[in-house]
Amino acid sequence: MSIEKHTGLKRLVFSIKNSWAGVTDAFKTEDAFRHIFIFSSLLLLISLTLNISKTQHILLILCSFLLVVIELLNTAIETVVDRISYEIHPLSKRAKDMAGAAQLIAIVATLLIWLVVVF
Template sequence: MSSEVAVTGLDGSALKGQTGWRRIVHAFGYSRAGLLAAFRGEAAFRQLLLLNAVLLPLAFYLDVGKVERALLISVCVLALIVELLNSAIEATVDRISLELHPLSKQAKDLGSAAQLVTMSLIALVWAVILL
């Protein structure tokens, strides 16, 4: 007999455990733990933080309009978001199995491609606004 419990007829909220403000407080803690895990375990995330440490102050220094400034900042933050999602995909794939499998490779490659597109977007937006 499996140790897993079959759950039927639930929308999933019964498994969450917390509601209201307690849920928000717990969610903040989980998010904090995720950010710390990314910082400690993902070199790419730390590199993006360093890039943001350069680009974000520059976005405020440049003589551009509010919309342009918002775009410069948004694409930089987007790269952090995509890296967090890419790291989550990689961790999930590795949790399932470290065995080489074409679908595992595809999932990891797609996450990496998403980050490449995001980095290209940063270059494009910054170039359009500055040039």
């Protein structure tokens, strides 16, 4: 089976289409992604109402995007592990736990940054 390779602008459009499909699929099928997405969107909106420096705005906005990005990566890792096997295996658990740990650390970092900036 041969896979058609796109180049130039066609490749960019194809890549954006596939990336957007990933976001919409995660939103439709993953509760954790929906929660993080909604929470991050609320943080983003709240940050725009704060009377803070541009640097602080950028920091809060980056935190919001970081949470979403890490949740997408966490979901991707869990999906790949589940694709390989639903069997409980120490390496599968390790991969899923580490992906979840990355999300936990991002959430804690976001909370700490928000506390420092707002208070």
